[in-house]
């Protein structure tokens with residue numbers, strides 16, 4: 001039995017799969033990985049992206065934040081790939097209970113997934129920092145400079161910036177999902193980003209599967225380790 005067949009068997013025998021995904025899930029949809037060598041960090045800006053995408057920078061250099069954000073963070077032409085689609089299908093079949101993602105692109109929902117914990121938020125949601133009014137991503141794209149609410153407040157993406165805490169209810173929902181899963185599939189993440197990566201320690205289920213191109217700190221705990229592109233893997237089960 002090869003790895004793909006083993007994965008298919010685990011999936012078939014599972015009733016509450018949780019998928020925990022990272023940037024690698026979206027790179028196959030053409031969205032660059034922040035931390036990969038050919039990702040955003042190697043590109044030329046006045047500040048490193050990690051600085052620009054921080055709370056301090058947003059508060060102090062909001063216009064420069066949005067110049068970068070509009071140019072690099074909004075990949076709205078991206079389409080769900082085979083991994084997104086298969087996960088949505090497994091949820092419909094009642095085999096998958098939740099997707100937990102570190103991505104902010106909304107592609108799981110675009111594929112049809114309903115229970116999605118977005119640990120780092122979503123570029124598709126934006127809120128006035130003064131009155132809380134919602135603005136969609138089109139409003140951000142169509143505005144110039146710093147997007148403002150009709151009340152005069154600054155509109156901020158519902159994205160967890162560096163220095164900012166994760167949303168409590170999102171984290172507790174994700175923890176509960178992991179704690180009650182029979183199978184945890186970790187995909188497209190090297191588990192380097194905390195506190196998000198720390199959530200997987202709540203897993204108490206039977207089958208831990210890791211699908212990633214690079215080694216992770218959890219490899220030694222995995223029942224099945226697949227070192228292939230995640231869209232490719234999910235298109236074959």
Ligand SMILES: [Zn+2]
Nearest residue numbers: 128131149151
């Ligand atoms: Zn407002």
